[in-house]
Amino acid sequence: MDLIYEGFAKAVALLAALDREVLDITWLSLKVSGTATLLSLVFGITSGTALALANFPGKRLVVSAVNTGMGLPPVVVGLFVTIFLWRNGPFGSLDILYTPTAMIIAQAVIATPIVCGITVASIQNLPPNLRLQILALGATRPQMVWLLIREARLPLLAGVMAGFGGVISEVGASIMVGGNIKGYTRVLTTATVMETSKGNFDVAIALSLILLLLCFAINYLLTRIQQRERPR
Amino acid sequence: MxxxxxxxxxxxxxxxxxxxxxxxxxxxxxxxxxxxxxxxxxxxxxxxxxxxxxxxxxxxxxxxxxxxxxxxxxxxxxxxxxxxxxxxxxxxxxxxxxxxxxxxxxxxxxxxxxxxxxxxxxxxxxxxxxxxxxxxxxxxxxxxxxxxxxxxxxxxxxxxxxxxxxxxxxxxxxxxxxxxxxxxxxxxxxxxxxxxxxxxxxxxxxxxxxxxxxxxxxxxxxxxxxxxxxxxxxxxxxxxxxxNVLTGTVLACSQSVATVSLGGHAIELVGQAEPGESVIFCLRPENIAISTTDPAGVTSARNVIRAVVRKVIPMGIYNKIEIDCGFPLVAYLTSQSIDHLHLDPGKTVYASFKATAVHLLRRD
The missing domain is CATH 3.40.50.300 (P-loop containing nucleotide triphosphate hydrolases)
Known part of the structure; x- marks a missing residue:
């Protein structure tokens, strides 16, 4: 029990001191996962909307595949991104393995199916005639798609939360493609793994607390937006 | 064209x-x-x-x-x-x-x-x-x-x-x-x-x-x-x-009762319309009472019209009876009433209905 108590005490001290290295790690986590989430929104909402509105044989199979992808194990993503970016892999010439860019790519790959799957469900949940109603109001196809996405904005915000929550807390892919290089690719999760394995529980607890606070703050913000959006 | x-x-x-x-x-x-x-x-x-x-x-x-x-x-x-x-x-x-x-x-x-x-x-x-x-x-x-x-x-x-x-x-x-x-x-x-x-x-x-x-x-x-x-x-x-969907011309209108001219009859109905206006109104067949003697004075119905039976069509539990009042009208009667009143084509009858039974549908 002492271990936990001391850990917490030291963690608070560390946080209070605004340790430079801890701040850098936190900032990088936010930057990498934030960028990855943004990318996943672009790809996920576009592909999810297209998938929800399109009609083609085998659609169910594709939707099932996307839904499976929502639970994609980060280590599997990490493995494949590593292979692709390996020196003599298909994209080896880019020379970006063990950089924050590689981490962004891996995290975007993890988050995109989450956003895509939630988008498909949100759009399909809209009343089937809404599409026709919007067209009957004189909308062009792009206007119609835009209005549908806007109409599904509240469940889509849940998709943003799920996507961001998924990537900020994942460690497998980040450690594989980032390498946990001090001052360069070290993020909150990879640092926590390392400190724990070294037995530095106090630092690990401090990092975990920051991670939790960060997740809470982002979700709180998004929830506020979601609630405010609903007019009284 | x-x-x-x-x-x-x-x-x-x-x-x-x-x-x-x-x-x-x-x-x-x-x-x-x-x-x-x-x-x-x-x-x-x-x-x-x-x-x-x-x-x-x-x-x-x-x-x-x-x-x-x-x-x-x-x-x-x-x-x-x-x-x-x-x-x-x-x-x-x-x-x-x-x-x-x-x-x-x-x-x-x-x-x-x-x-x-x-x-x-x-x-x-x-x-x-x-x-x-x-x-x-x-x-x-x-x-x-x-x-x-x-x-x-x-x-x-x-x-x-x-x-x-x-x-x-x-x-x-x-x-x-x-x-x-x-x-x-x-x-x-x-x-x-x-x-x-x-x-x-x-x-x-x-x-x-x-x-x-x-x-x-x-x-x-x-x-x-x-x-x-x-x-x-x-x-x-x-x-x-x-x-019974009918078209007539409003003769007069006072206190939300309009008098409408149709087939030489003045029909009273509940509704607002301007004199001279052409109106469409309807009358449900089940709201028309048929008798063989003039019910004037006996009935409270505002409209009593003399008519001739054209056709009696059995419809199961009731009969559809088509009468000619100068305009066609359809009423429903039970088989018992038909027998009782001896309603055969050509017979003279009186159709009576209340002003409230007539629905003013629209003004043209």
């Missing part, structure tokens, strides 16, 4: 779903400002036809013309769609304020903020919804939602409006209030409209022409009086119910 072309002309229109033909309409037209009601039971193809007319569903064959121009390319379809509006059975409102909902079609057309503001408020006023502008659409009652949906459609000032069972999901009083308002607004704006409904009274109130649809085909078209009084076949007869 030197008349201006109709707003809408449909020729040889066919629609198939999954290879099964569901719509087959050789001809259908809608004049400028005309209100046509499309009546038929559920599953008769009303909605499919409405969607096809809105070019939201591609037909398998035939053509649609708007003011003589064929709607046969994507560009023509889009231009045509911008001239019409459609309202569905569900209000299909956006999850935002009433104002933003009514503004939707105007924003799509990229009108300026000022124009949108004045047009939205003006349209909300028309539907008695001005006080609801800043309310959330998700908090409206069924009637208010449908009013908002109608306002959204009328806000774009469509040249034609397609209404697909707009009031089917509403309770009777709300429905009546909305029908009254819609009738007024259609007349005021002069918007051409097609109203799909399975409610014949709604159709009678709103439209000048009716088309009865069954299994994807129009089985009868004509004025409400034609369709109601002379159903083309058994289906129409059973669907519209046998109503």
């Amino acid at each position: 030197n008349d201006a072309p109709n707003f809408l002309e449909v020729e040889q229109l066919t629609v198939a779903r999954g290879g099964v033909p569901v719509i087959d309409i050789p001809r259908l037209s809608l004049a400028e400002g005309e209100v046509l009601s499309l009546i038929g039971p559920n599953g008769s193809g009303k909605s499919t036809l409405m969607l096809t007319l809105a070019t939201l569903l591609p037909p398998t064959g035939g053509r649609i013309r708007c003011r003589g121009e064929a709607i046969d390319s994507d560009r023509a379809r889009f231009a045509y769609r911008r001239r019409l509006a459609m309202v569905f059975q569900e209000p299909l409102l956006f999850d935002t304020t009433v104002f933003e909902n009514v503004a939707a079609g105007l924003k799509i057309r990229r009108m300026t903020r000022g124009e949108i503001r004045s047009r939205v408020m003006e349209t909300l006023e028309l539907f008695s919804m001005a006080g609801f502008a800043e309310r959330s659409a998700s908090k409206l009652s069924g009637g208010e939602s449908q009013r908002t949906s109608l306002a959204r459609a009328f806000a774009i000032r469509p040249e034609m409006i397609l209404l697909d069972e707009p009031f089917a999901a509403l309770d009777a009083p709300t429905r009546l209030a909305l029908t009254t308002d819609l009738e007024r607004i259609l007349t005021e704006t002069g918007t051409a409209a097609i109203v799909a409904t399975h409610d014949q009274l709604e159709a009678l109130r709103l439209s000048t022409r009716m088309a009865v649809i069954n299994r994807g085909a129009i089985v009868q078209g004509g004025t409400p009086a034609e369709v109601m009084n002379r159903p083309a076949n058994e289906f129409v007869a059973s669907f519209v119910g046998m109503e």
Whole structure:
């Protein structure tokens, strides 16, 4: 029990001191996962909307595949991104393995199916005639798609939360493609793994607390937006 | 044929779903400002036809013309769609304020903020919804939602409006209030409209022409009086119910009782109309009492008309009796009464009905 108590005490001290290295790690986590989430929104909402509105044989199979992808194990993503970016892999010439860019790519790959799957469900949940109603109001196809996405904005915000929550807390892919290089690719999760394995529980607890606070703050913000959006 | 072309002309229109033909309409037209009601039971193809007319569903064959121009390319379809509006059975409102909902079609057309503001408020006023502008659409009652949906459609000032069972999901009083308002607004704006409904009274109130649809085909078209009084076949007869729909001229009107001249008789009915006006009214057959002696003084009914029996048709538990009062009238009688009164064709009878039994349907 002492271990936990001391850990917490030291963690608070560390946080209070605004340790430079801890701040850098936190900032990088936010930057990498934030960028990855943004990318996943672009790809996920576009592909999810297209998938929800399109009609083609085998659609169910594709939707099932996307839904499976929502639970994609980060280590599997990490493995494949590593292979692709390996020196003599298909994209080896880019020379970006063990950089924050590689981490962004891996995290975007993890988050995109989450956003895509939630988008498909949100759009399909809209009343089937809404599409026709919007067209009957004189909308062009792009206007119609835009209005549908806007109409599904509240469940889509849940998709943003799920996507961001998924990537900020994942460690497998980040450690594989980032390498946990001090001052360069070290993020909150990879640092926590390392400190724990070294037995530095106090630092690990401090990092975990920051991670939790960060997740809470982002979700709180998004929830506020979601609630405010609903007019009284 | 030197008349201006109709707003809408449909020729040889066919629609198939999954290879099964569901719509087959050789001809259908809608004049400028005309209100046509499309009546038929559920599953008769009303909605499919409405969607096809809105070019939201591609037909398998035939053509649609708007003011003589064929709607046969994507560009023509889009231009045509911008001239019409459609309202569905569900209000299909956006999850935002009433104002933003009514503004939707105007924003799509990229009108300026000022124009949108004045047009939205003006349209909300028309539907008695001005006080609801800043309310959330998700908090409206069924009637208010449908009013908002109608306002959204009328806000774009469509040249034609397609209404697909707009009031089917509403309770009777709300429905009546909305029908009254819609009738007024259609007349005021002069918007051409097609109203799909399975409610014949709604159709009678709103439209000048009716088309009865069954299994994807129009089985009868004509004025409400034609369709109601002379159903083309058994289906129409059973669907519209046998109503006495009559047209007369108002002689006088006082204290909400109008006297209407028809076939040499003065008929009293409850309703407001101006003398000289032509009105359509209806009388349910079960509200007509038949006797062989003059009931004047015995009955409290305001209308007593001498008539001659034309035909007695057994209909199971009751009989349909067609009489000639100088205008045709249909009444229902039990077999017992028929026997008791010895009602045979040619016999003179008295038909009596209350002024409250006569429904003033519309003023022309």
